[in-house]
Amino acid sequence: YRVLREGYAGTELEELNLQRMEFTPLTEQEILLKAKTLLGGKKQREISEYQSQIKQEIAGLNAKINLLESQRQTAIKDITNLYSESQAKITAQVEKNGLYGSTILVNQLTKLETEKNSKIAEANAKYAENKAIYLSQITQLEVKENQTNELFSAIYEKEEIAKGEELKDSQAELERTVFKYNN
Numbered sequence: 001y002r003v004l005r006e007g008y009a010g011t012e013l014e015e016l017n018l019q020r021m022e023f024t025p026l027t028e029q030e031i032l033l034k035a036k037t038l039l040g041g042k043k044q045r046e047i048s049e050y051q052s053q054i055k056q057e058i059a060g061l062n063a064k065i066n067l068l069e070s071q072r073q074t075a076i077k078d079i080t081n082l083y084s085e086s087q088a089k090i091t092a093q094v095e096k097n098g099l100y101g102s103t104i105l106v107n108q109l110t111k112l113e114t115e116k117n118s119k120i121a122e123a124n125a126k127y128a129e130n131k132a133i134y135l136s137q138i139t140q141l142e143v144k145e146n147q148t149n150e151l152f153s154a155i156y157e158k159e160e161i162a163k164g165e166e167l168k169d170s171q172a173e174l175e176r177t178v179f180k181y182n183n
Helices: 028-097 103-146 148-182
Strands: none
Touching: 028 103, 028 148, 103 148
């Protein structure tokens, strides 16, 4: 207690001069608009991909229909050639046997013509059946393509709401951060 020490000279503190941060929250409409803007590109990309996939499937089915048509024409041509050869053989056999004027030739040719027509009708029916199946599939795909916007609108409406909630949460977090900084 006897020793005198030099007194404490306190330092003068300068006044703290911090700029306050301002925070202006977005309205509900602004948040939803921002969510729509953020998700708009994704929505268009997915719609385009979906529609191009459907168009590829339709093109594939049209190619199958064209292939069916060429197969039908080939089958009819083969049937016609086969029965033409059979007619020529029967006519040659009848001439060889000397029965050219008889009704046997007419009966045989009529029978062959009937068989040929039934085979052609069968080939046409099979073609028409398969074509109808492919056309119905094409119609279903076209309906799906036309309903694409409705389908994706419902999905993206929910995603926009979810994105809006996410933006609200990040806005609330930013508001708390600004409040802490200002305090």
